[in-house]
Amino acid sequence: MVISIGLEGSANKIGVGIVRDGEVLSNPRRTYCAPTGHGFLPRHTAQHHRDNILKLVKQAIDEAGVSIPDIDCVSYTKGPGMGAPLVSTAIVARTLAQLWNIPLMPVNHCIAHVEMGRQVTGADNPTVLYVSGGNTQVISYMNQRYMIFGETLDIAVGNALDRFARVLKLSNDPCPGYNIEQLAKQGKKFIELPYCVKGMDVSFSGLLSHIEGTAVKMLAAGDCTKADLCYSLQETVFAMLVEITERAMAHTRSKQVLVVGGVGCNLRLQEMLAVMAQERGASLCSTDDRYCIDNGAMIAHTGNLMFVHNMDTSIEKSGITQRFRTDEVHIAWRD
Incomplete structure (x- = not known):
């Protein structure tokens, strides 16, 4: 029996x-929300993490009903992510590992999303669509690596949604993507937008620039509503993601698709993926915001797997890597 504590702080969630x-056993978290119309800056996010992380460590231990001697390892997000928040979290993880004299596990944030998704849904060997504020990838497992079949060529889908929410002056509470999702349900008019699929990759920056310009002009002229724009943006970007995911499933002959990452909470995206999977005789594996959105349990779970396979690191070699690729990690715990 292995008990791991995991610290996640790669973006605005600690x-x-x-x-x-x-x-x-426990999974508390807190979110830094920037003022409406603004994104979260690294220095403000890092300060938020520093203000809250020790309280969360205590809360997690209390809720889990364990004592410090019961904990076998400390896991933390090595990357990818924003530099200042990652550093703030890593410092606490290294300190705890030394105070408690237990191994330190540096976890890849993307791998943690995948492994937590597999654990919660029971997915065996799915094609994975990983969609979040900082990452957009279609992933498949092969030879102890998670291989990237396709990804964004510029910004992540979550980033595109967040930036458009700022154009519309939508609140960042609880998150911009959620508020776009709710507003999109009221949309009635579909506005055609650039559809940028390039082989197995997608591009969102041109689409975002286009709709930002369109939004200002059409709203001013009364030709559409904010809800129409949110609806049109969601339908377009999600169709792009479903297309490349289906192509990967066809290539790998996969019968399962797993969606993970913060944008994976979006019920419209889940609905579109479910239709695609059903038409292929496959199934969709999805979770709710407890595990789709960044959380400490996914880091702890992946650290647990690493601990069993002796993948710890020394304090001297521990650190963060802002651009830590999914396909760089040796997946020792899978055949």
């Missing part, structure tokens, strides 16, 4: 989770 052999 979370601490405790996991025992795949069972989530």
Whole structure:
């Protein structure tokens, strides 16, 4: 029996989770929300993490009902992510590992999303659509690596949604993407937007520039509503993602698709993926915001897997990597 504590702080969520052999014992987190119309800056986010992380460590331990001697390893997000928040979280993880004299596990944030998704849904060997504020990838497993079949060529889908929310002056509470999703449900008019699929990759920056210009002109002229624009943006970018995911499934002959990452909470995206999967005789595996959105339990769970396979690192060699690729990680725990 292995108990791992995991610290996640790669973006605007700070979370601490405790996991025992795949069972989530606790998973508290807090979110930094920037003022309406603004994105979250690294220095403000890092300060938020520093203000909250020790409280969350205590809360996680109390909720899990474990004592410090019960914990076998400390896991933390090595990357990818924003530099200042990652550093703030890593410093606490290194300190705890030394204070408690237990191994330190540097976890890849993307791999943690995938492994948590597999654990929660029971997915065996799915094609993975990983969509978040900082990452957009279609992933498949092969030879102890998670291989990237396709990805964004510029900005992530979550970033595109967040930036458009700022154009419309939507609140960042609880998150911009969620507020776009709710507004899109009221949309009635579809506005054609650039559809940028390039082989197995997607591009969102040109589409975003186009709709930003369109939004200002059409709203001013009364030709559409904010809801129409949110609806049109969602339908377009999600169709792009479903297309490349289906192409990867056809290539790998996969019968499961797993969606992970913060944008994976979007019910419209889940609906579109489910239709595609059903037409292929496959199934969709998805979770809710407890595990789609960045959380400490996914770091703890992946650290648990790494601990069993002796993948710890020394304090001297620990650190962060802002551009930590999904396909760089050796997946020792899978055949």
